[in-house]
Amino acid sequence: xxxxxxGVYDALAQTDFHSANRLANDIPDSDLSRLLSRLTxxxxxxxxxxxxxxxxFRKEDLQADxxxxxxxxxxxxxxxxxxxxxxxxxxxxxxGLAVWCRARADLISIYTSFAAADVINDECDHALDCIDDxxxxxxxxxxxxxxxxxxxxxxxxxxxANVLTAELAIQRQSFVDGGLHLYEAQKALGAWSIIxxxxxxxxxxxxxxxxxxxxxxxxxxxAHKFGIMxxxxxxxxxxxxxxxxxxxxxxxxNTCMRTFSLYCDHxxxxxxxxxxxxxxxxxxxxxxxxxxDWSHExxxxxxxxxxxxxxxxxxxxxxxxxxxxxxxxQEKLSPLTFEVHTQSRRPSTASIxxxxxxxxxxxxxxxxxxxxxxxxxxxxxxxLECFYDQxxxxxxxxxxxxxxxxxSIIHVGKFEKAGVDLAFIKKLRSELGHADVFGxxxxx
Numbered sequence: 001x002x003x004x005x006x007g008v009y010d011a012l013a014q015t016d017f018h019s020a021n022r023l024a025n026d027i028p029d030s031d032l033s034r035l036l037s038r039l040t041x042x043x044x045x046x047x048x049x050x051x052x053x054x055x056x057f058r059k060e061d062l063q064a065d066x067x068x069x070x071x072x073x074x075x076x077x078x079x080x081x082x083x084x085x086x087x088x089x090x091x092x093x094x095x096g097l098a099v100w101c102r103a104r105a106d107l108i109s110i111y112t113s114f115a116a117a118d119v120i121n122d123e124c125d126h127a128l129d130c131i132d133d134x135x136x137x138x139x140x141x142x143x144x145x146x147x148x149x150x151x152x153x154x155x156x157x158x159x160x161a162n163v164l165t166a167e168l169a170i171q172r173q174s175f176v177d178g179g180l181h182l183y184e185a186q187k188a189l190g191a192w193s194i195i196x197x198x199x200x201x202x203x204x205x206x207x208x209x210x211x212x213x214x215x216x217x218x219x220x221x222x223a224h225k226f227g228i229m230x231x232x233x234x235x236x237x238x239x240x241x242x243x244x245x246x247x248x249x250x251x252x253x254n255t256c257m258r259t260f261s262l263y264c265d266h267x268x269x270x271x272x273x274x275x276x277x278x279x280x281x282x283x284x285x286x287x288x289x290x291x292x293d294w295s296h297e298x299x300x301x302x303x304x305x306x307x308x309x310x311x312x313x314x315x316x317x318x319x320x321x322x323x324x325x326x327x328x329x330q331e332k333l334s335p336l337t338f339e340v341h342t343q344s345r346r347p348s349t350a351s352i353x354x355x356x357x358x359x360x361x362x363x364x365x366x367x368x369x370x371x372x373x374x375x376x377x378x379x380x381x382x383x384l385e386c387f388y389d390q391x392x393x394x395x396x397x398x399x400x401x402x403x404x405x406x407x408s409i410i411h412v413g414k415f416e417k418a419g420v421d422l423a424f425i426k427k428l429r430s431e432l433g434h435a436d437v438f439g440x441x442x443x444x
Contacts, residue, residue, distance in 0.1 A: 005093055006147050008036050013148035014196050015210065017044045031076050032090060035097065038069055042104070047210045049441050051108050063108040070101035096145035103134045103153060110160070115441040120433050124164050131161045148195055155192035159185045159215050166222055170229050171404060173276060173284060173309065178226050185219050214440055221434040227256030228274070228432070229405075231310040259431060260312040263424045267417070270394070271410045273317045274310040275329070279404065308408075318410065321396075324389060325408050328398055332385040333406060384422055388414050397421045401429045 004027065011020035017040055024036035042065055045051070051062045077094040110127045117123045135157055138150075166181035192212060227234065260272050278284045278300065284307070300307065306326050308317035385398045397409040397418075407425060415421075430436060 005032065005036065008040070009147035009149045012040065012043050013152050015047055017047075029090065031080075032093075035069070035073055035076065035094070038072075039097065039101075042066055042069065046104060046108070049111075049209060049211060049214060051112055051441060063105050063112075066101045066105040066108070070098050070105070073098045073101065093145055099137055100146060100149060100153070103138055106130055106134050107156070107160075111441055115438045117438075120167060124168050128161060128164055131157055131164075151195055152192060155188045155195070156211070156215070159188035159192070159219070162188065163215070163219055163222055166226070170222070170226055171402075172279075173229070175230050175233050178230070182219065182223050182226060185215075189216060189219065209440065214437070217437045217440065218434060221431075221437045224256050225432055225434075228310055231257060231312075232308070232315055235315050257310075257312055259424070259428060260310075263420075264313055267411070267415070267420055269409055270412045271314065271318050271321070271408075272312045273308040273325075273408045274401070275306050275325070275406045275408055276309045277404045277406060278305060278307070309405075321392070321394065321410055324387075324392070324394075324396060325398070325410075328385060328387055328396055329406055333383075333398060333400060384418060384425070386418060386421075399425050401425060402432055405432070 004023075007023045008020050008027075011017070011023060020040045020043075021037060024033055024040055027033040027036065042062060045060075045062050050060075073094050077091045077098070080091050080094070110123075110130050113123050113127065114120065134153075138153055138157075162181040162185035166178050166185065169177035169181060189212070196212065263269065264272060276284070284300065299305075303319070303322050303326055306322070306329060311317040383399060386395065388395045393413055395411040395413065395415040397407075397411070397415075399407055401407050407428065409421060
């Protein structure tokens with residue numbers, strides 16, 4: 001690698017921070033050398049997810065550090081421009097560096113907001129809008145200015161945008177778009193791995209703690225949720241004729257249901273089902289697919305208005321118990337689950353539509369952001385409803401695990417180990433909210 005800015009950028013793209021720092025110190029221009037040395041230090045913290053940490057008597061704030069570096073870069077650039085045209089290559093390079101610092105600060109804001117959120121879908125719309133803003137600013141990047149860092153940023157943005165759009169699709173019960181965007185996110189991570197690791201692309205060390213591995217973990221967690229939320233669809237014989245090799249195979253679906261199987265083995269529960277609370281403004285098909293054109297679908301009524309999207313150990317829910325379960329939902333959980341339908345904070349869908357146009361012919365994606373009905377209660381309710389029915393000799397346990405999902409547990413006979421049920425439901429909430437993944441982020 002040469003001791004010029006391009007060599008520093010290439011080293012940073014490959015997360016070779018030792019080489020990047022050495023090359024930055026070798027640059028003759030002292031102003032540029034100091035700025036790139038600071039950038040290298042910030043990138044090392046960013047890559048290790050250390051967005052904020054305690055150091056002696058003060059807390060570091062990496063987002064603020066990037067903002068300050070951006071200001072210093074702009075000041076240096078203005079001073080060089082005022083000095084005459086003979087140093088014009090450096091101001092152009094500094095312009096790209098300033099955009100990079102702003103992009104990093106915005107991405108830190110996105111990651112830390114998810115780490116602090118109680119419910120992931122509260123942040124998805126806002127995060128996607130922030131990603132759009134970053135993409136617009138980064139669209140002016142010239143590849144020769146910051147080298148491979150341009151492609152690194154594009155891969156990170158593409159992966160994050162597709163993972164979040166897949167999350168929204170899963171929440172809206174759109175099977176096709178959920179699978180599509182998981183696939184697109186996987187491709188983006190593969191391209192990023194090739195840039196960073198060369199020929200070992202796609203073989204990242206999951207034991208490491210860095211931003212690429214974090215996104216791999218997030219992708220795996222959303223795919224795990226996809227397997228749970230579409231368990232009945234993925235196991236249907238009707239899918240045999242479809243090209244599903246980019247989704248989940250039978251073994252992966254079984255892995256997604258491991259939490260359910262362990263609980264049922266421990267408690268001998270008769271059935272565990274996840275019930276989808278169909279939004280008033282959102283189309284839904286009883287076959288397990290959402291449809292963008294509501295006029296072509298008849299809204300489900302009666303017991304069909306409370307569809308089981310996941311059922312264990314049998315793929316089909318026990319419909320003989322469904323009248324009791326629906327009555328309990330309406331009586332005990334209705335005030336907690338009915339939705340107040342408001343516009344999402346940023347209803348514009350032009351950018352997400354254009355991003356999806358080259359990845360899918362589906363018309364579902366704009367719907368996810370433009371009709372974002374939100375629950376009246378943002379925080380997941382910890383309430384557990386238990387009821388023993390002597391007539392059928394069954395105990396029903398119900399709770400909300402997400403704003404639109406109610407879990408139903410049926411025990412044969414009288415079951416009084418509420419603590420076991422609560423522990424299982426808390427674990428499931430954590431899985432569906434990707435809490436373990438976001439816990440990898442260290443915030444100020």
